[in-house]
Amino acid sequence: MGDMKDPSIYRNPVILQSEELTKYILETAVYPREPEPLRELREATNNHPWSFIATLPDAAQLMSLLLKLTNPKKTIEVGVFTGYSLLLTALNIPDDGKITAIDIDRKAYEVGLPVIKKAGVEHKINFIESAALPVLDKLLEDPANEGSYEFAFIDADKESYVEYHERLIKLVKVGGLLVYDNTLWGGRVAWPEDQVPPHSRSGRKAAIEFNKRITEDSRVEFALTSVGDGLNIVRRIA
Template identity: 65%
Template sequence: MENIAKKPIQPNPILLQSKELYEYILETTVYPREPEPLKELRAASASHPTAFFGTAPDAGQLMAMLLKLVNAKRTIEVGVFTGYSLLLTALAIPDDGQIIAMDINRKSYEIGLPIIQKAGVEHKIDFIESQALPALDKLLENQENEGSFDFAFVDADKGNYLNYHERLIKLVKVGGIIVYDNTLWGGTVAWPEESVPAAKRDVRQSSIEFNKSMVTDPRIESSLAPLGDGLTICRRIY
């Protein structure tokens, strides 16, 4: 029987190969369905010196669908920046839903806050200005929080992804979803280390270790989707 696992990988002509193709995807399938508040928030964030921190719109589109597929009502967001992913979550969950959002920088969050308020969804958001680990640990101090969240999104310091995962796997219910952003780290996870700029090497190594860990974690099913800068989608199975 042919050993498929060792069969040489053939180039996939459908994989994203150019800036023009990415723009085609955005213009034809993402932007036409992007809610107006998200367009406005994206525009308001564009001049920020670290605008690239924001969630990619194509990744956001998939996240919104996942939120609706699991009927998410109670969610966690680790890392908020100006609030694009926070707003899309608030728009996707029901009116009595709740998002516990944590970030060390309230000033960035306040860039998007007027748009969130105008969209009429601020009441769903509990923003905590804090490092994420102590905030997550505080949630876990209340046993009623364990297994009570439907969805979590992580887009914060990449070196702590494994630490966040150990806490979120307790907070998110069986069947719930945890999504991690930037898990391809600009593609550097596949580069030889000597080809990676020195400033990116630590996070590259953390990303490699995280990706390996997700594959071997028996508590989840996972998929690394090449959207934005890499989106790892985990479903808790026990």
């Protein structure tokens, strides 16, 4: 969810493609296939003052395919907000699947919780209200947790992505996927720094550093995509 103390860093987001093309993708390919519970949660989120930080529906559609292809039973999510991506995961894993979901703000999660309950998937979710790093460190204290997760989705404070990755790469099994959101930071990763608004520079710098670290990480193979606000789709190979 990023730095909840300073909403200005999310204002006036830069679109990675034209508004016309974005509208075409959503109306042609995404909304017609969006499950009803996800539509309900997306509309409920629209009333939240931080609605613009929610997972974008086109990115969620790609993640849905990844979940169907990998069919994980044990997943982890860092950054939940109102739960759009969390509900998406819960709808796409087996009935006995489990999601460890970590976020600092339970109130935001409770915006989407009625829809999650209505969809009949709350039993798959273990929501932990906490900063993520202490939870991840606690999980790693038990050797049984290493390599036990099959899928991870990360949409939290960008400045901590490198630290999240170093922990999650141990928790996710070889062959498992880690999907990092907002890795193109509204396209600003490609801008000259002096053209980036001051409130966006920290996130831009963090995204650039993270993408570079993934490129240099011999433990993974990956695809940095321009879907949504940029998804870095990472597969652990060692």
